[in-house]
Amino acid sequence: MHYARHVNRRTAEGWLCGTDSDTLIRFRPQTEEWTVYPLPTRVTYTRELDFDEQGRVWTSNSNMPAWQIEGSFPRILRLDPGADEGQGAPSLVSAL
Numbered sequence: 703m704h705y706a707r708h709v710n711r712r713t714a715e716g717w718l719c720g721t722d723s724d725t726l727i728r729f730r731p732q733t734e735e736w737t738v739y740p741l742p743t744r745v746t747y748t749r750e751l752d753f754d755e756q757g758r759v760w761t762s763n764s765n766m767p768a769w770q771i772e773g774s775f776p777r778i779l780r781l782d783p784g785a786d787e788g789q790g791a792p793s794l795v796s797a798l
Contacts, residue, residue, distance in 0.1 A: 707719075708750075708751040713757065714731060714732070717759060719749065719761060720738070724746060724748075725739055726739045726741065726748070726781055727739070728783060741779065748761050748762070756782075757782075757784055758780050758781060758783070760778065760780050
């Protein structure tokens with residue numbers, strides 16, 4: 703199940719928030735390839751998606767009540783999908 707989906711207009715890639723799977727999911731229409739990026743926290747509800755000028759993906763997570771989130775507070779997350787090109791795990795940064 704996903705909460706939000708968004709297309710990066712610069713790359714034409716589709717992105718999903720995998721709410722029930724604690725992931726971000728990328729679809730590349732040119733190759734019909736799916737990539738799943740695990741998030742650093744578990745049992746979270748990811749929200750909207752956005753992209754910055756460097757092609758990084760931004761999202762946030764929150765639960766109600768907040769104590770149900772691992773660590774007990776919501777986070778803003780940044781994923782750098784370019785960091786994983788042929789190199790394994792992506793760079794995922796918690797901004798809060």
